[in-house]
Amino acid sequence: MAPAAPSTVSSPTPRSATAEPILSVNNIEVVYDDVILVLRGVSLDVPEGEVVTLLGPNGAGKTTTLKAISGLLRTENGAVTRGEIRFMGENIANMSPEQIVRKGIFQVMEGRRIVEDMTVVENLRLGAFTRRDGGSAIKRDLEMVLDYFPRLRERTGLAGYLSGGEQQMLAIGRAMMARPKLILLDEPSMGLAPLLVKEVFTIIRTLNRELGMTTLLVEQNAKMALGAASYGYIMESGKVVMDGTQSDLLGNEDVKEFYLGGGGEHRKSFKNLKSYKRRKRWL
Amino acid sequence: MDLFFQLLINGIIVGTLYGVVAMCFVLIYKSTQVVNFAQGEFLLIGAWICWTILVQFEVPFVFGFLITLAFMAALGIFIQMVVLRPMIGEPIISVIMVTIGLSIFMRAFSNWMFGQSAVGFPDVFGMNAVNIGGLRVEPAYLMSFVVSLFIMGGFFYFFKYSRYGLAMRATAFNQQVAQSLGISVKQVFAMAWAISAMVSALAGVVVGMVNGVSSALSFIGIKVFPAVILGGLDSIIGAVVGGLIVGVLENMAEYVDGQFLYWGNMLTIAPFWVLIIILVVKPYGLFGTKDIERV
Numbered sequence A: 001m002a003p004a005a006p007s008t009v010s011s012p013t014p015r016s017a018t019a020e021p022i023l024s025v026n027n028i029e030v031v032y033d034d035v036i037l038v039l040r041g042v043s044l045d046v047p048e049g050e051v052v053t054l055l056g057p058n059g060a061g062k063t064t065t066l067k068a069i070s071g072l073l074r075t076e077n078g079a080v081t082r083g084e085i086r087f088m089g090e091n092i093a094n095m096s097p098e099q100i101v102r103k104g105i106f107q108v109m110e111g112r113r114i115v116e117d118m119t120v121v122e123n124l125r126l127g128a129f130t131r132r133d134g135g136s137a138i139k140r141d142l143e144m145v146l147d148y149f150p151r152l153r154e155r156t157g158l159a160g161y162l163s164g165g166e167q168q169m170l171a172i173g174r175a176m177m178a179r180p181k182l183i184l185l186d187e188p189s190m191g192l193a194p195l196l197v198k199e200v201f202t203i204i205r206t207l208n209r210e211l212g213m214t215t216l217l218v219e220q221n222a223k224m225a226l227g228a229a230s231y232g233y234i235m236e237s238g239k240v241v242m243d244g245t246q247s248d249l250l251g252n253e254d255v256k257e258f259y260l261g262g263g264g265e266h267r268k269s270f271k272n273l274k275s276y277k278r279r280k281r282w283l
Numbered sequence B: 001m002d003l004f005f006q007l008l009i010n011g012i013i014v015g016t017l018y019g020v021v022a023m024c025f026v027l028i029y030k031s032t033q034v035v036n037f038a039q040g041e042f043l044l045i046g047a048w049i050c051w052t053i054l055v056q057f058e059v060p061f062v063f064g065f066l067i068t069l070a071f072m073a074a075l076g077i078f079i080q081m082v083v084l085r086p087m088i089g090e091p092i093i094s095v096i097m098v099t100i101g102l103s104i105f106m107r108a109f110s111n112w113m114f115g116q117s118a119v120g121f122p123d124v125f126g127m128n129a130v131n132i133g134g135l136r137v138e139p140a141y142l143m144s145f146v147v148s149l150f151i152m153g154g155f156f157y158f159f160k161y162s163r164y165g166l167a168m169r170a171t172a173f174n175q176q177v178a179q180s181l182g183i184s185v186k187q188v189f190a191m192a193w194a195i196s197a198m199v200s201a202l203a204g205v206v207v208g209m210v211n212g213v214s215s216a217l218s219f220i221g222i223k224v225f226p227a228v229i230l231g232g233l234d235s236i237i238g239a240v241v242g243g244l245i246v247g248v249l250e251n252m253a254e255y256v257d258g259q260f261l262y263w264g265n266m267l268t269i270a271p272f273w274v275l276i277i278i279l280v281v282k283p284y285g286l287f288g289t290k291d292i293e294r295v
C-alpha cells in the first residue's frame, strides 16, 4: 500500500547549498553511566528555518540524540564521548542544559512534562525563564502563544488536568515562550488520538511557516513526521541508517515497508525488522 | 472569658509566627527534598547575630538588621553548598542525620559564643501596650503579627509572580523539567536555603524582641514539626494553617488546663496529640499533595 503524500507540505524557502546549517551533529558517540554505549557515530544537520525529522523504532537512540544536543544527557549520567555538536558555529557538546537553553536550543521532552501543579499561564511564563528582554515583550509573546492555542486560554485550572493534546500544545507553547533558535520535539504525537495527532502536526507546520521556527522533530509516526519535515534521518540501534529529503524517503521502498505501512501491517513489518536488517545492511 | 480571648489572640499571634517558620521549613523541603532539623537554630543564630550587632556594636537598627539578613543568606548558601550538596543522592536518613548534626552544632556554637542566659533587645518601638477590643496587646506582639503577615504576603507574591519563585516551584515539581527550561537547579537550591535562613532569622529577631534572645529560641524549631506535618510537608499554605493550628491549640490547651484540668504542661503536649489524630485520619496532612490523576 503506497502512502499518499500529504497534501499540505510546507515548502521551505530555498537556501543556498553552501549555507551552514544552524545545528550540525558530527559523528557523536554517547555513553550512559560510563559504560553503556548508546550512540555510535550519529551525524545530522538541521538547516535554519526548516523542519528536520529523526525517525526510528523504539530504543534506536532518538531521545538520546536530542538529549545530547540539549545537554539534558548529564541529568541521566550520560555524556558525549566523541564527536562534536556545532550550534551556530560553536561546539556545545557536554555543556550544561542551562547554558544551552540560553544559547537558543529548547527541548520539548517526551511525554510533554509540563508542570502539573501550575496553571497554563504559569507554565508559559516559565518557558521565558532565561529571557532578558523584559516583561512587556514576554507578555506580548504570551498573548501570541495563546492566540495560536485558543483552547489553552479557556483553561484556568491546573495544567495537570488538561487533556493529553492540550498538554502537548502547552509544552510547545512553553518552548515558544523561550524564543528559541532551534526547538527539539520528542514524539509530540505519543499517546494522542489520531485527530489530535493531526492537529499537533498542523501546528508544527504552521509555526514553521509563520514564525520560521527551526525544528528537529523526533517521531515514530513516520507518515505524519515526513508530512511536516523537509528532510529526514532514520536511526536504528544507535546509528543513522538512512537519510534523505522528504520525497526521497516517502518514495523509498524500504521506508514504505517498515515505517509507512498502515495500521496492522505496521506491527507485522516491525517484527520482521531484525531479520530484514541481517539481509540487507544499510550504510 | 477575658482570659480565653487573651489566649486566643496570643495563639493566633504565635501561630502566625510558627506559620512563617514552617513556611521556611517547607521551602527547603519542597525545593531540595531535605528535612531540615536545624530550622530552629536559624532563628537562634539570626537573633544572636542581630543582637550582637545592635547591642555590642551599637549599629542603628535598620543597618544591623540588613547586615543580619546578609549574613544569614551567606550562612544558608554556605550550608547548602558545603554541607548538603555532597549529600545529593545519599539516602534520606543520612541527610536527616546531617541536619540533626547541624542543629546540635549550631546550638552548641551559639551557647559557646553568646551564652545561655536571655538578653533583651533594645526597645526599638518604645510604645505602651495598645488596647484592642478591651484586650491589652503588647506592641511587640502586634509587630510580630504584622511582620508575619507581611512575610506570608511576600512568599505568596514571590511564588506566584516572580521569575525565581516559579523556577523554584518548577524545580520542586521535577528537577529535570526545570533544567530543560534553563533553570539552574544548584542556584535554586542555594536560593531556597538563603531565603529560608533569612526569613527564619527575621522570625528569630521578632521573637527575641518579644521574649528576649536565649537558647530557648531554637525550641520554635520543634513546634514547627507538628505544624508542617499537620499542613502536609510540601504545602506552603498547609504550613501557615498548621502553624496557626499549633499556636491556637497550645494556648487553648493552656486555658483548659489552667481553668479545669490542672495537669500542667498541656501547652507543649497538646499539639502533638492533635498531630497524631490528624495523621491517622489524613496521612498526607491537611494540604499535602497526592499526585494529580487525570480521568
Ligand SMILES: Nc1ncnc2c1ncn2[C@@H]1O[C@H](COP(=O)(O)OP(=O)(O)O)[C@@H](O)[C@H]1O
Residues within 6 Å of the ligand: A032, A033, A036, A038, A056, A057, A058, A059, A060, A061, A062, A063, A064, A065, A076
Ligand atoms: N538514562 C539511561 N541510562 C542507560 N541507558 C539508557 C538511558 N536512556 C536510554 N538508554 C538506552 O539507550 C537506548 C536508546 O534509548 P532512547 O534514546 O530513549 O531511544 P528512543 O528515543 O529512540 O526510543 C535504549 O537501549 C535505552 O535502553
Ligand SMILES: [Mg+2]
Residues within 6 Å of the ligand: A062, A063, A064, A110, A187
Ligand atoms: Mg524516545
